[in-house]
Amino acid sequence: xxxxxxxxxxxxxxxxxxxxxxxxxxxxxxxxxxxxxxxxxxxxxxxxxxxxxxxxxxxxxxxxxxxxxxxxxxxxxxxxxxxxxxxxxxxxxxxxxxxxxxxxxxxxxxxxxxxxxxxxxxxxxxxxxxxxxxxxxxxxxxxxxxxxxxxxxxxxxxxxxxxxxxxxxxxxxxxxxxx
Amino acid sequence: xxxxxxxxxxxxxxxxxxxxxxxxxxxxxxxxxxxxxxxxxxxxxxxxxxxxxxxxxxxxxxxxxxxxxxxxxxxxxxxxxxxxxxxxxxxxxxxxxxxxxxxxxxxxxxxxxxxxxxxxxxxxxxxxxxxxxxxxxxxxxxxxxxxxxxxxxxxxxxxxxxxxxxxxxxxxxxxxxxxxxxxxxxxxxxxxxxxxxxxxxxxxxxxxxxxxxxxxxxxx
Numbered sequence: 001x002x003x004x005x006x007x008x009x010x011x012x013x014x015x016x017x018x019x020x021x022x023x024x025x026x027x028x029x030x031x032x033x034x035x036x037x038x039x040x041x042x043x044x045x046x047x048x049x050x051x052x053x054x055x056x057x058x059x060x061x062x063x064x065x066x067x068x069x070x071x072x073x074x075x076x077x078x079x080x081x082x083x084x085x086x087x088x089x090x091x092x093x094x095x096x097x098x099x100x101x102x103x104x105x106x107x108x109x110x111x112x113x114x115x116x117x118x119x120x121x122x123x124x125x126x127x128x129x130x131x132x133x134x135x136x137x138x139x140x141x142x143x144x145x146x147x148x149x150x151x152x153x154x155x156x157x158x159x160x161x162x163x164x165x166x167x168x169x170x171x172x173x174x175x176x177x178x179x
Numbered sequence: 180x181x182x183x184x185x186x187x188x189x190x191x192x193x194x195x196x197x198x199x200x201x202x203x204x205x206x207x208x209x210x211x212x213x214x215x216x217x218x219x220x221x222x223x224x225x226x227x228x229x230x231x232x233x234x235x236x237x238x239x240x241x242x243x244x245x246x247x248x249x250x251x252x253x254x255x256x257x258x259x260x261x262x263x264x265x266x267x268x269x270x271x272x273x274x275x276x277x278x279x280x281x282x283x284x285x286x287x288x289x290x291x292x293x294x295x296x297x298x299x300x301x302x303x304x305x306x307x308x309x310x311x312x313x314x315x316x317x318x319x320x321x322x323x324x325x326x327x328x329x330x331x332x333x334x335x336x337x338x339x340x341x342x343x344x345x346x347x348x349x350x351x352x353x354x355x356x357x358x359x360x361x362x363x364x365x366x367x368x369x370x371x372x373x374x375x376x377x378x379x380x381x382x383x384x385x386x387x388x389x390x391x392x393x394x395x396x397x398x399x
Contacts, residue, residue, distance in 0.1 A: 021200050028207035035211040035219065042222045051229050054236040061243040065374045068250050073372045074262040075253070075381075081265040082385045084314045084365055085343060085392070092345040096334065099349070103327040115327050116350040 094178060097152055098122045105140050109133035113171070120178050122153070127171040134170055141174050154179050239375045246378045253380075261381070261389050268392045269343045271367045273317055278362045281341035282321065288340075289332045292324040294355075314365040318347070323356045330356050342395045 065072065098117050102124060106112055110133045114125040124141075128134050138158070145153040153176035161172035194202075270277070286293045298319040323329060334346055341362060348359035381389070 021204075024201055024204035024208075028204035028211070031208045031211035035214050038215065038219045039222075042219055042226060045226045046222070046229070049226070049229050049233055051233045051236065054233055054240065058236050058240050058243065061240060061247065062374055065243060065247060065250070069372075069374065071250055071253065071255070071258065072246070072374065072378060074258060075250075075378055076372050076376075077367050078262055078265045078381065079379065079385070081269045081365060082381075082388050084363070085265070085269055086384070086388055088314075088343055088345055088363060089388075092338075095346045095349060099327070099331055099334065103331060112327055114350075114352050116348075117346075118348055 094152070097150075098178075101144055101150060101152060102140070107133050107136040107140075110137050114173075122176045122178065123173060124176075125171070125173040127169050129167070129169050131170065134172075138174070141176060144176065151179065153177055242375055242377050246374070249378050249380055260393075264389060264392045266367075268395070269314070270364045273315065273364045274362075275317075278317065278319070278341065278344075281337060281344070281362075282319070282360075284340050285333060285337040289329070289336050291329045291333045293321055294324055295322040296320060314363050316361040316363045318359055318361045320357065320359050323358070324354065325356060326353045327351050327356070330358065334358075339395055342392060 095117050099115075102122065103112060103115055106126070109130045110126050110128040112124060112126055114123075116123045126134075126137060128137075141153075141156050144150060145156045155177040157175045157177075159173045159175055161170065163170050282293060282296065296319055298317055323333060325333075330349060330351055337344055337346075337360065343363045345361045345363070346358050347361055348357075350357045
């Protein structure tokens with residue numbers, strides 16, 4: 001069954017025109033409302049920001065601290081100096097330890113003919129007529145590579161052991177690679 | 180003939196007559212769109228920027244407050260003494276007189292003769308702000324009369340007189356020893372000090388180190 005339009009053609013166009021106009025009018029009001037609302041929201045957000053008050057607090061705190069600037073500078077410098085002091089103290093303990101642990105514990109009957117500590121190794125030349133004293137000395141050196149609390153070397157090498165038959169004296173040198 | 184010559188005119192007159200009631204709503208919609216685009220959005224962006232700035236200022240205020248609390252708890256006299264000790268231990272400039280004095284003082288206290296010494300100077304002045312934070316050193320090569328026992332007494336005495344020295348090399352024969360000693364200094368980085376950087380109190384390790392340095396100082 002086909003539908004029959006009873007309205008005249010012109011009347012139908014006018015109704016469409018008015019409907020479109022109505023939509024445009026409502027849309028314009030809605031757009032205006034949205035812009036006003038969003039502007040108000042942004043304005044409110046701006047107003048409730050405490051930036052000015054915070055900046056005032058910051059500058060008054062800075063003024064107070066500025067009076068104590070010297071004290072701050074001293075504290076900062078102290079931290080920096082002490083950090084370096086600690087580093088130097090740690091680094092220098094190697095030579096002290098080598099001197100104490102090797103030269104300070106040489107068993108009787110062993111004489112140190114030369115001793116040198118470099119950046120990466122310690123080299124000691126010793127001589128003795130007693131093999132047991134030499135054994136004791138070598139044990140001390142090996143302990144410095146094995147011991148947990150006194151560990152100084154990662155490697156210990158025995159170099160050029162010789163025997164002077166006229167004096168019956170054993171001479172050799174030991175090289176320890178520092179950790 | 181005239182109608183065909185100016186079609187634009189007929190469209191304009193059509194808009195101005197037939198669609199005239201649409202002009203105001205369209206104008207309002209366009210204006211609102213432009214207002215949103217040119218005013219509301221930039222204002223919102225400016226709000227976000229200010230909000231970020233507020234957060235930064237708030238964080239700085241917290242730092243400043245904690246710095247102030249820390250400073251109020253510091254004993255001025257002890258602070259000055261500690262500072263003096265640390266700056267004496269690691270001087271801000273190369274102290275040649277102090278070094279030579281320390282070498283001879285340690286020598287006279289241990290009665291070990293210094294036969295000869297020579298030194299190598301590193302950079303005399305720092306070139307950039309970055310280098311300011313680096314410590315500088317002068318290395319002295321000392322020839323001492325004596326062997327290992329003399330070295331074992333001389334080195335601790337030197338460390339007491341000039342705590343920030345470091346024996347880097349030792350070469351000892353029975354009656355003659357040579358050692359390389361580095362003496363340190365460090366320029367004070369005054370321009371890097373900011374009030375709004377977080378300050379920390381001295382740690383217990385630093386306090387221990389300071390008391391060790393005090394003992395060196397009082398032993399002089």
